Amino acid sequence: MMKKNAMIDRYRWWEVVLMYCGIFVFLFFVLAPFIEGFLVSLKPLGLLFSTPYRFLPENGSFKAYFTMWESVPEFGRYIFNSFFISTVITVVVLLLVVPASYAFARINFRGSGTLLGAFLAVNMFSGAVLLIPLFRLMRAYGMLNTYWSMIVPGVAFLIPTAIWLLSTYMRRIPRELDEAAYVDGASHFYILRRVILPLAMPGITVVAITTFIGAYAQQFIFALTFNSKTEFMPLPIGLYAYFGRQEVIWNELMAASFVGIAPAMILIFALQRYLVAGLTAGAVKQ
Amino acid sequence: MSAQKSAVIFAWILLIPALAYVSAIVVYPLLQTVNLSFTDASLRRTTNYIGWENYAKIFDAEFATIIGRTFLWTFLSVSIKMIIGTAGAMLLNAALPGRALFRILTMPPWIVPMAIGIFMWGWMYNGQFGMISGLLQRFGLVDGPVAFLAYGHTAFWATIITDVWIGVPMVTMYMLAAVQSVPQDLHEAAWTDGASRLYRMRRITLPMIFPAAITMSMISLISTFNSFDPIWILTQGGPSGSTTTMIIDTYSTALGSKKFGEGAARAVVICLFLSAFALLYFRAVTKLSKRMTT
Numbered sequence: 001m002m003k004k005n006a007m008i009d010r011y012r013w014w015e016v017v018l019m020y021c022g023i024f025v026f027l028f029f030v031l032a033p034f035i036e037g038f039l040v041s042l043k044p045l046g047l048l049f050s051t052p053y054r055f056l057p058e059n060g061s062f063k064a065y066f067t068m069w070e071s072v073p074e075f076g077r078y079i080f081n082s083f084f085i086s087t088v089i090t091v092v093v094l095l096l097v098v099p100a101s102y103a104f105a106r107i108n109f110r111g112s113g114t115l116l117g118a119f120l121a122v123n124m125f126s127g128a129v130l131l132i133p134l135f136r137l138m139r140a141y142g143m144l145n146t147y148w149s150m151i152v153p154g155v156a157f158l159i160p161t162a163i164w165l166l167s168t169y170m171r172r173i174p175r176e177l178d179e180a181a182y183v184d185g186a187s188h189f190y191i192l193r194r195v196i197l198p199l200a201m202p203g204i205t206v207v208a209i210t211t212f213i214g215a216y217a218q219q220f221i222f223a224l225t226f227n228s229k230t231e232f233m234p235l236p237i238g239l240y241a242y243f244g245r246q247e248v249i250w251n252e253l254m255a256a257s258f259v260g261i262a263p264a265m266i267l268i269f270a271l272q273r274y275l276v277a278g279l280t281a282g283a284v285k286q
Numbered sequence: 287m288s289a290q291k292s293a294v295i296f297a298w299i300l301l302i303p304a305l306a307y308v309s310a311i312v313v314y315p316l317l318q319t320v321n322l323s324f325t326d327a328s329l330r331r332t333t334n335y336i337g338w339e340n341y342a343k344i345f346d347a348e349f350a351t352i353i354g355r356t357f358l359w360t361f362l363s364v365s366i367k368m369i370i371g372t373a374g375a376m377l378l379n380a381a382l383p384g385r386a387l388f389r390i391l392t393m394p395p396w397i398v399p400m401a402i403g404i405f406m407w408g409w410m411y412n413g414q415f416g417m418i419s420g421l422l423q424r425f426g427l428v429d430g431p432v433a434f435l436a437y438g439h440t441a442f443w444a445t446i447i448t449d450v451w452i453g454v455p456m457v458t459m460y461m462l463a464a465v466q467s468v469p470q471d472l473h474e475a476a477w478t479d480g481a482s483r484l485y486r487m488r489r490i491t492l493p494m495i496f497p498a499a500i501t502m503s504m505i506s507l508i509s510t511f512n513s514f515d516p517i518w519i520l521t522q523g524g525p526s527g528s529t530t531t532m533i534i535d536t537y538s539t540a541l542g543s544k545k546f547g548e549g550a551a552r553a554v555v556i557c558l559f560l561s562a563f564a565l566l567y568f569r570a571v572t573k574l575s576k577r578m579t580t
Binding site for chain 2: 011015016019020022023026027029030031032033034036037040082095096097099100102103107108109110112115117119121122123124125126128129130131132133134135136137152153155156157159160163188189192213216217218219220221225234235236237239250253254257260261264265268269272
C-alpha cells in the first residue's frame with residue numbers, strides 16, 4: 001500500500017519542473033507587492049524617484065526604518081490601536097457567539113434553520129451599504145470619534161461567520177457525551193459549561209483567531225468614516241500620515257507598513273495551523 | 287414544564303444577545319436605509335418624505351452604466367480569482383518538497399490589513415517608478431512608462447487585479463481543502479487502470495471539486511460585489527468614473543456629497559441585487575446537495 005502511494009505520486013522530471021514554475025509564478029503574484037514594498041523601503045527617498053526603473057535598490061539602507069518614527073511620532077500608537085480594537089472585537093464576538101452556537105448545535109427548536117440562515121444573510125451586506133444609518137446611530141449615541149465607532153460595527157459583521165464556524169464545530173462533538181450527562185440529570189447550562197465548552201476549546205481558538213484576523217485585516221471603512229481623531233486611528237488609516245502635504249514619503253510608508261504588521265504576522269504565523277483549520281472548517285462537506 | 291420546553295427557552299436565552307446585537311447594528315440600519323431612501327435627508331436639519339423621487343433621480347443613463355460596469359468588474363474579478371485559486375490549490379496539493387512552506391506563503395494578502403497591501407499595489411502601478419511598468423519596459427513589452435491608474439481601461443484592470451490578489455488566498459485554501467477531500471481510492475483505481483495524471487485531473491479531480499467551486503464562487507461573488515477598499519484607495523472611482531462601481535458610487539454620494547437620501551436609494555438597489563445573489567446561492571447549494579445525495 002505504502003509503495004503504491006509512492007508510485008502514484010512519482011512525477012517525471014519535466015512535471016516537477018513545470019509544477020515548480022507554476023508555484024513560482026503563483027507565489028510571485030501573491031508576494032510581489034511585499035517584495036516591491038520591501039525594496040522601496042530600502043531606497044533613499046531621493047533615489048526612489050529615479051528613472052529608468054531599477055529592481056534592486058542602489059545605496060540601499062535601513063535608514064527609513066529609523067526616520068519613520070520621527071516623521072510620524074504617533075506611529076506606535078497606531079499599532080497599539082489596531083491590536084486593541086481587534087482584541088476587543090474578538091472578545092465581544094466570542095461572548096455573543098459561544099452561547100448562540102451552542103443553541104444552534106445542540107438544542108432543537110422551531111425555526112433554528114431559518115434563524116441560522118438569517119444570521120448568515122448578514123454577511124451579504126457590507127458595512128458600505130449601511131454607512132449612512134450607522135453614521136447617524138453613532139452620532140446619536142456619541143460614539144463618533146471614539147474606539148467604539150470602530151468596535152461596534154466591526155463586531156456585527158464578524159458574528160455570522162463565527163457562529164457558522166463554531167456551531168459546525170460543536171455539532172461534531174459526539175452527542176453521547178452530553179446525552180450521558182443529560183440522563184444523569186445535568187441541565188443544559190451545566191452541559192454547556194462542563195461538557196461542551198472544554199471540548200470545543202480548539203474550535204473556539206480557531207474562531208478567535210479568524211475573528212481577530214477579520215477584525216485586523218478589514219479595519220478600513222469604519223475607521224475612515226466614523227473616526228477622525230489621531231489618537232484612535234488604527235494602523236491602515238494611520239499610515240495616511242505619511243502622505244505628506246507635498247509628497248508621499250514612500251520609503252518610510254513602506255518601512256512603517258512592515259514594522260506595523262510585524263507583530264501581527266509573528267503572532268499569526270505562530271498560530272498558523274489553526275488558521276488553515278479555520279479557513280476550511282465547515283467549508284467543505286464532511 | 288416539560289424538559290423540551292425548558293430547553294427551547296434556554297436556547298432563546300442563549301441566542302438573544304447575538305440576535306439583539308445584529309438587529310441593532312445591521313437589521314435596524316437596513317430598515318432605516320429603506321426609510322431614508324424616500325427622504326431628502328442631508329446635513330440640513332429638516333427632512334421631508336419625497337416618495338420615489340430619489341429612485342426616479344438615480345435611474346438615469348449614468349446609473350445604468352455604473353450597474354453594467356459593476357457586473358463586468360465583479361464577473362471578471364470572481365472568474366480570475368477562481369481560476370488562479372483553483373490552479374494554486376492543485377499546485378499546492380502536489381507532493382513536492384517545500385509544500386508546507388508554499389502554503390504558508392499564500393496567506394499574507396489575507397492576514398495583512400487589506401489597506402496596506404493596496405498601498406503597495408498603488409506603488410507597483412506607478413508609471414515612472416513602479417515594478418510593473420518598469421519590468422514591462424525592461425522586457426520591451428511597452429515603449430514608455432505606463433501610469434496604470436491614470437487611464438480608464440488600465441485603471442479598471444488594475445483595480446480588478448488588486449481585488450483578485452486580496453481574494454486569492456481564501457479561494458486557494460478553500461479549493462485546496464476540496465481537492466484534498468477527493469477520495470484517494472478513486473485516484474488509485476484509475477491509476478491502476480493506467481489513467482494518466484492529466485486524465486485523472488480532468489475526469490476525477492475537477493468533477494469532484496465542482497460543487498465546492500460553485501459554493502466558493504457564490505461566496506466570492508457577494509464579497510466582490512461589495513468590494514470597497516481596493517477601488518477607494520487606488521482610484522476613488524476615477525479616472526473620470528471608470529472604476530466607479532455601485533458601492534463606490536453609493537459611498538461618494540452619501541458621504542462625499544452628503545446626500546443621505548439619494549445615497550440610501552442607491553444602497554437599497556445594491557441590497558436588492560445582493561438578495562438576488564443570495565437566492566441564487568441558496569438554490570445552487572440545495573440543488574447541489576440534492577445531486578450529491580441521490
